[in-house]
Amino acid sequence: MPSDATAAAEALRAGDMTQAEQLAREAVECGGDLACRLVLAQALAWQGRGRDAEAVLADVDVGTSSEADVMAVALPRAANRFWMLNEPERATAYLSSIRNRVVEPAARATIDALSATFAMNAGNPLRALEIAAGVLAAPEAPDVAVAWAASTSTLCSARTGSLDQVEAFAERAVAAEHPGLLRYTIGLGQLTTQIMACRLDDAEQTVARLAGLAQQAPGRAIADVLSAYVLMAAGDDDAAAHLLGTAAPTLDRTGYSWGPLSWSLLATALARCGDLTEAAKTLSRAERRHGTKSALFAPELGLARAWRLAAGNDHHGAVAAARQAAKMAERSGQAAVAVRAWYDAVRLGDPRAARPLDRLATDVQCRYAALAAECAHAAAGGDAGALAEATSRFAALGMAG
Incomplete structure (x- = not known):
């Protein structure tokens, strides 16, 4: 891989999407190979520019390619379709078709790891844990598969209540070679566990660490969502609303499930602050953005409805919505x-x-x-x-x- 492409890949791993895009584009324009094009596509996708990423990947003909090249294109293309293009069903079907095409155990483990991530976001964390467990038990699973499976297991274990397993999964995910933005999935699992233990000091340290790693969008905005999550647990809804007021519009321009989550949290924070008008507007945005790819966070959307109703003095409706x-x-x-x-x-x-x-x-x-x-x-x-x-x-x- 040319030096520009190597530097682009390093920027991608560090979560600096702007730098990764610039370096990868220069490498492609200088005649770079498939690896350069893949880094460019991922950098574009992770900035929420799904159509641009799809255009880069669509130019690659994998009809007669090796299994390794098929995988190299299929994985980012499936992820881009799931999140950025908001086509989760199409992405899942595409990934399944690729799995039927490959035979190498490492390739299948990698596809399964991404499938586990899809299942989690689609609101089936127990199924996600089941798929991920198979990946983590496979000695042939490459680092990227381990990273996806372990980060998925971290968040799913936290939300399903298997709190004693969270840190071991987090450590395994961090130890693997993984793209930079997975650290926030891991972080949300750790924060959930720390809040359930009522260890807010630990949660604040986790947030500070993640914020220190987030220098560019969208990482910066995701880190702000996590900060707001902790602030809301501490009852500081005003400070949380301030952070989310910037983070939610930023993430809305991407395809991440963090976007719908941020709108739901913002609606809740505003309602608790007594700002009924803005809470209602924000809740409407959250409902429009929510879908299969953010189904994991459907309970948060339901709670936003409950607090909005409470802000409007509909206490019976609020209790019903919370239930x-x-x-x-x-x-x-x-x-x-x-x-x-x-x-x-x-x-x-x-x-x-x-x-x-x-x-x-x-x-x-x-x-x-x-x-x-x-x-x-x-x-x-x-x-x-x-x-x-x-x-x-x-x-x-x-x-x-």
Whole structure:
């Protein structure tokens, strides 16, 4: 690979998409090979320029190519279709057709790793974990497959409530050679785990580390979403809204599932701040952007609806929407997310959240679940003093109560 292309690949791994694009384009214009074109396509795709990336990849004829070249083109093309072109079903079918074409175990493991990532984003984290486990158990799986599978397992384990497995998956993902933006998937899994443990100091350190690595868009915007996620857990919705107000429009210009998530979080933060008009506008944007590729975050969208209704003094509707979000999380296997959703229902005035929180707390064994169940029992008993005492335990840990 020419020096420009090598430098472009290094910039890509570091998450500097602008530099990666510039160097890769120079290499292609100087007659660079397939590797140069692939770096250019990925740099374009990760900036949200899916059509430009597809044009670069469409110029590559893999009809008589080696299996290695088929894989080299197929993987970024499938990812680009899933996220940037918003064609998840077409991307999944395309990836399946490529898997039927290749025979090398390493190639199949890599395809399976990307399939696991697709399953996660499409809202099936349990299936994603199952596919990823096969990849991580395969000795022939290359580093990129391990990175995808382990980062997917990190976030899925956190959201499904297998909190004790998160750090091991995160360490394996970080140890693998992986594209720069996967660090934010890993980070969200770690942050979810730290929040469920009510360890906000650790969460703030994780956010600071990720922010320090994010010098360019879209990494900078994703890091701001993660910062806002922690701020909201601490009850600082105003500061979170400030960050998300810039991050959400930036990510909206890309195809990442971070975009719909950022709009949902922003709608929630604005509603909690009492800005009903902006919350309603933002919620509408979140609903329009949400789809299969961001189905993992459907519970967050449901909670945004609940808080928007509460801001409009529709308390009955707010409780109903929070319950629906919690049940949605449970149906998709996201037990840890369900715990937080049921506790939001308690905060919104639900007197009947104790039973589901008791049930979930037996599987999601963490401080947050235990405190949420305690608050729910106090609310169910109608004892304002007991509820104030229970919620003060969250406040003592720096958490929104």
